Amino acid sequence: MAMTSLLPSPSDPFDQLHPGIRRWVWRQGWGDLRPVQRAAIPPIVAGGRDVIVAAQTAGGKTEAAFLPLISRVIDEPGGGFRLLYVSPLKALINDQFRRLDALCEALEVPVYRWHGDVSASQKQRARQRPAGVLLMTPESLEATFVRRGLEIPRLFGALDAVVIDELHAFIGAERGRQLQSLLHRLEVSIDRRITRIGLSATLGNMELAAGFLRPGEAERVALVEDAASDQSLRLQLRGFTRTTQAAPAQPPAVEADAEVEEDADEAVQRAMAEHLYKTLRGDRHLVFAGRRGTVEELSDLLRRISERDHVPNEFFPHHANLSRDHRAFVEERLREGPLPTTAVCTATLELGIDIGDIASVVQIGPPWSVASLRQRMGRSGRRAGHPATLRLLVAEQELRAGMPPPDTLRFDLTQGVAMVSLLLRHWVEPPRPASVDLSTLTHQTLALIAERGGVPAKFAWETLCRNGPFGLVPPTLYAELLRAMGRPEVGLIEQAADGTLLLGQAGERLVDHYDFYSVFQTSTEYRVVHGGTTLGTLPVVTPLAAGMTIIFSGRRWTVMAVVDREKLIEVTPSSAGRPPSFGGGGGDLHDTVVETMQAVYAAVEVPAFLDGTAKALLAEARMAYTRYGLAGSGVIDDEGHVWLFPWVGTVKLGTLALALRARGIDANMRGVALEIIGTTKDAVVMALDAIASAPMPNSLALAATVANRSIGKYDTFLTDDLLLHSFASQRLEPAALPGIARRLMKAAPL
Incomplete structure (x- = not known):
């Protein structure tokens, strides 16, 4: 990046700074701004x-x-x-x-x-x-x-x-x-x-x-x-193969199936840990490992490898659940040196905390946004003359007979290649457009009442909606929200004789609690329960409804019920055959990322940043893409299962799944694809034809078919009608459906 001199000139912006500021800058020894x-x-x-x-x-x-x-x-x-x-x-x-x-x-x-x-x-x-x-x-x-x-x-x-x-x-x-x-x-x-x-x-x-x-x-x-940068970048995407013994299509018990998958995951994690140990020792690095459990497991593996080799441990976990003292200890080691230190972390070190000069950044698995990958990559290469260094490690299942399309198409690897390609083009996701967030509006209404000791309803709407950030909420919808907050069984607010809004008893208790000041939920995980036994927890970011199937603990389950307010999913084993190992969940992919994934499949060039294993995995993915005929059609029939590949982002894909289910098609999200069970390809194509030719579906009607509509911290206080408005605005894009269906129909006509 070119710099200009700090010496004064008639038009130098530096001269506009206060003389005390200029003296301070000179005393720092800066040669330039x-x-x-x-x-x-x-x-x-x-x-x-x-x-x-x-x-x-x-x-x-x-x-x-x-x-x-x-x-x-x-x-x-x-x-x-x-x-x-x-x-x-x-x-x-x-x-x-x-x-x-x-x-x-x-x-x-x-x-x-x-x-x-x-x-x-x-x-x-x-x-x-x-x-x-x-x-x-x-x-x-x-x-x-x-x-x-x-x-x-x-x-x-x-x-x-x-x-x-x-x-x-x-x-x-x-x-x-x-x-x-x-x-x-x-x-x-x-x-x-x-x-x-x-x-x-x-x-x-x-x-x-x-x-x-x-x-x-x-x-x-x-x-x-300052979009331009002359900083160089060292980059590698390294592939790993998860090897497992073939398991029966219908595992006799959850424990047996889970054990097979756990062994495979542990083996891959050990291989990654050995690679990181050999590559990172002796300098300062960040390893973004995703979920807290993975952070702890990988940190423990690296510590044990260090003990095995009788060398000091320099690998430490860093996530929000650890004590402040431990996090500060890791941050200080990174920032101050001189001891070599690698922090294995969640997103806690993604933002601009000062951790000094980082030699390289490692990403385990593809992240959910290019913006996040770019932010993380920018942690390294801060020293003059030193390139930024990014390593992306991705594991895929070993090929075997009977694998479903998502596994043979290597979704994780292709997503990683697509994101790195977009990163190199300097593309990042644009901000999301504004939406109707009634959960946060509920919180802000309570906060405004508490701040002023009471407010007229008109003043609250004008402050928060007409002139504030909730401009998409009209007076009628806000009045409905206030009535919901004032229901006797809710008791968040009450109204004085002169019309002033006051905190109700429940509202006072809520506002007085220290947790009130934050509007985001600390956890969005659902308990997965079968026969009264909790199987574990699952992060859910896509729409769920009874009858859908989910992938959990290495097998396929049919959703029997979703108790949204208790964050509980009741399931029963599904007889739909072997599940794909790629189950989705964890974040939203932008349309451009998924479109770039399709371009990666269709291309013949092999990116130079892939190692040998990653090149082989990409070759397998492209062969599967050709074998399924995805270059010409986004609708394929694979051993009785119909798969749709509309090549759109997570929100549009989820909306399409709901529209198909509204027409009797059992559509389930699987990464960037929809899996349809128990329906012929012809029936699916007919449903797509109906969506393509019909008016845009009603977003509230689609939202009504979703069981997990509570996505905000204060959604629990809303009525069902208000939840429909909030969910539909934030999580559905029905206007895109006719065009998506027409593209799929063009590729797979009746």
């Missing part, structure tokens, strides 16, 4: 516009925002907090506190951090003498509103700007809608507009990111983007 830092100075110093600063990880976004912002407030740092920094992670706040404290101490600008791990005495000092810069999580800001709503004008009345770090991590999530609401409520409380500065990784559609930062005014948001 990065282009994105220079470009951010004029719009931020001038004020009057919201700004998004977009750059790669470690691209200098923090300084790009705070150097000009502190220049704006340095001469009057008191009278209330002047700058508010909001981060999704407490650890990131701690990092930024260390970085800003050095700058602000020299300039005599106070800096405070405020989150659950900060002592009450420190918070009290900040509250008594608000000034300078305040660093918070959204949950801590929410707690301040709820507990000290009347103090908001005093604390934030002089606020000059809000900085939202890791903006991309908020977009499209419940937490993001909460943050949007908090920022709007802050402006309502102090009765003026506040400049918003978003710090983000580069996204596929920055206009949607601007619309998130300032809803309804995206065109007024200035974008400072």
Whole structure:
């Protein structure tokens, strides 16, 4: 990345910074500012516009925002907090506190951090003498509103700007809608507009990111983007083969079948661990292993290998369930050195926590988004002259007779190849469009009432919906939500004689609990139960209905019932034959990722970043693609099972499955395909023809067929009708169905 000199020039943006800031920069020995830092100075110093600063990880976004912002407030740092920094992670706040404290101490600008791990005495000092810069999580800001709503004008009345770090991590999530609401409520409380500065990784559609930062005014948001980078990349996708003995199509018992699969998984995990041990020892690395259980298992394997070889262990787990002290220990080893350290982690180290110079990043299995892969990759290669290094490890089942299409098509491997290909093209998923999130709106209604001690219904709708982030909710739907919250059996709110909304008894208990300040659920896993025995837990992100089949514990099960409010799935063994090992679940794939997977199958070129095993697996996948005739038809008949390959993302695929089930077709999601059991190919094609020629299906009618409609933390307080609205808006895309069906019909006509 090219840099420009810091020596003053008549048109140099550096000259717009406060002299104290310029002196501090010179004392740091910086020879230059990065282009994105220079470009951010004029719009931020001038004020009057919201700004998004977009750059790669470690691209200098923090300084790009705070150097000009502190220049704006340095001469009057008191009278209330002047700058508010909001981060999704407490650890990131701690990092930024260390970085800003050095700058602000020299300039005599106070800096405070405020989150659950900060002592009450420190918070009290900040509250008594608000000034300078305040660093918070959204949950801590929410707690301040709820507990000290009347103090908001005093604390934030002089606020000059809000900085939202890791903006991309908020977009499209419940937490993001909460943050949007908090920022709007802050402006309502102090009765003026506040400049918003978003710090983000580069996204596929920055206009949607601007619309998130300032809803309804995206065109007024200035974008400072540093999309170019001359950093080189070292990359390898390494394949592993999961070898198992052939098992009968109908296992005699769950335990026997599970044992066979467990042995195969353990063998692959051991092979991966041996590879990581030989490759990573002696430096600092991150290994993103997915779920917490995998993190613990892989960390334990690496520790035991170290003990076997009588060498010090340098492999440590890192996930949210571990103690704060342990996480801090691992982070400090990575950041400070000099001991070689590898953190085997979940997504906890994906965002911008300062962990120093990382030699390489390892991804176990393909992630669910290119944006996530890019964010993780950006953790390495921060040292000048050092390339970013990314290793992707993917395991697939050994080929054997009778394997279903998803296994022979090597979904995981192909997804990994597609994501790396998109990464190399600098493509990332665009933010999701706004949706009707009644769960978060329920939470924000309670928070607004608690903040002000009571509000008129009209004021609540105008604050949260008409002028706030829930603009898709009309007055009639909001009135229905309020009635649902006030039902006697719910008791969240009640209405005074003059129409003021007040907290009900249940609402007071809910708001008084520490868990109230967060809007996201800590777990979305369902218990899977057969005959009164719990088989385990399963993350469910796709629509479920009675009669569908799921893949769990190495076999196929028929869903008998889904008890949504208890997060329970009752199952019975299915007689539908051997299940594919790829069962889906875990996240949503974007349409472009799945379309690129199809392009990978159809191509003849072999990516240079594949190792020998991965090349062989890709060759097997392409042979299966040709054998099934998927280049010409997305509808295939395989040993009595019909498979549909519409090559669309997870949300559209799930919507198609529901539309087919509404027409009597037993469609079940299997990765990027639909498996249809007990129906002929002709019957499936006729159903597709009907969907292609009929008007767009009603989204509420489709949602009514789904058993697991509760996807938000506060959905449990909604009526069934409200759940339909919320689920349909967030999880269904019926408008796409006629076009999808026509494409499948064109390839497989009647």
